[in-house]
Amino acid sequence: MASLRCVVHCFLLMFITSSVSQLKSSTNFHCPSLVNVKVGDSVQLICYASDDIWNVIVYDPLNGNEKIIDIYESKTVSADKRITLEIGKASPPYKFSAALHISSVNISDEGTYIVFLEAAGGHERSRIELRVEVPYxxxxxxxxxxxxxxxxxxxxxxxxxxxxxxxxxxxxxxxxxxxxxxxxxxxxxxxxxxxxxxxxxxxxxxxxxxxxxxxxxxxxxxxxxNGKSQGQGSNEESRKTYGIIIIPLVLMACVALVIYFHPRKRHFKQGRGLLETVQ
Missing domain, CATH: 2.60.40.10 (Immunoglobulins)
Known part of the structure; x- marks a missing residue:
């Protein structure tokens, strides 16, 4: 009798375990494990479910105990307004999607996001790593x-x-x-x-x-x-020096020519006048 009771209990336990397992697996979920984004761009972390999505909870990657998003608490936008959640329809084999939008991605947004999804046929807890790529x-x-x-x-x-x-x-x-x-x-x-x-x-x-x-x-x-820069500087200085020396010399030469020819012109006029007087 005791052995029969034990067998019945075992069958009941197996039935309950199988029922719970079927309940949990009745909804198919899919979330990406890794998403890359360039700093400053916008990105979406999208999870899919084969049933209606009732609740979504997203935890802060820097503080795992702090909730960024929680539908049950009517929290669908982050405090800085950069992170929002949108529930929409999806293409087969899924029915609905939960898209987490992050705009103007910062380096501090990088990390692992814990996403809890609850649907009509079960729930899922996923980890999504967001990797922020930065240019040099x-x-x-x-x-x-x-x-x-x-x-x-x-x-x-x-x-x-x-x-x-x-x-x-x-x-x-x-x-x-x-x-x-x-x-x-x-x-x-x-x-x-x-x-x-x-x-x-x-x-x-x-x-x-x-x-x-x-x-x-x-x-x-x-x-x-250094050689090129110094060479250019030396040439420019040389040209400036040559200019400073040559310009005064040219002016002095012009003045000397004026002085030289001006007396000769005057003597020529005096000699010509004397010749006319004699004649």
Whole structure:
């Protein structure tokens, strides 16, 4: 009798477990696990359900206990008005979608969003990672007598620095580059191009090459060499000096010619008058 009762209990437990499992799986959900966006752009985190969506709760990625969105609490817009939720119809095999819109994405928006979905046939808890991609900026170049330095920072993906001269010749193999990942997760690239003795190149350009949203991006900055700048300055100073010296000399020569010819003209007139008197 006891064994029969045990068998009945086991069957009841299996039936209840199967029923709960079927209840939970009666609604199909789908949420993306990773979404990439460029800083400053807008993005949508969209989850789908095969039944009517009753409630959506989204938790702050920086503070997992704070709710950004909660339909039951009539909270469909974030405090800064940049994050909104929209429930709409979806294409088969799903019926409804819950779209989380984030406008003007900041670096601080990056992180893992916990999304709780409740529908007519069950519920789902998903994790969506939002990855904010940032381009490189603030390229700075300096130089001394033996090397040219290039530094770029801010990129979310490690990049490369290539070197070119004024004639578009590639000098990258002659340079050394160091890549450091900073505390905020961004990269800082530093490259040094050692100049050869008696280098006469007019300018050098460093080009930062990196990937952004699946595309290859480039940004460049150029600097003139010390020799070129100093040479131009010396020539200009020389031309100014020559001008200062030559102009007074020309004026003095003109004055001398005037003085020289003016007395001769006067003596010529006096001699001609005397000749007429004699005649």
């Amino acid at each position: 900026s603030n390229i700075s170049m300096t130089q001394n007598q033996s090397a040219v330095f290039c530094e770029a920072q801010g990129g979310s993906v490690e990049g490369q620095i290539h070197w070119f001269d004024g004639h578009q010749r590639n000098w990258t193999k002659s340079a050394e580059m160091i890549s450091n990942k900073m505390e905020n997760g961004r990269f800082m690239l530093t490259s040094v191009l050692h100049l050869k003795p008696f280098s006469i190149m007019e300018k050098y350009c460093c080009t930062v090459v990196y990937r952004l949203m699946g595309n290859t991006e480039e940004m460049s900055s150029c600097i003139s060499t």
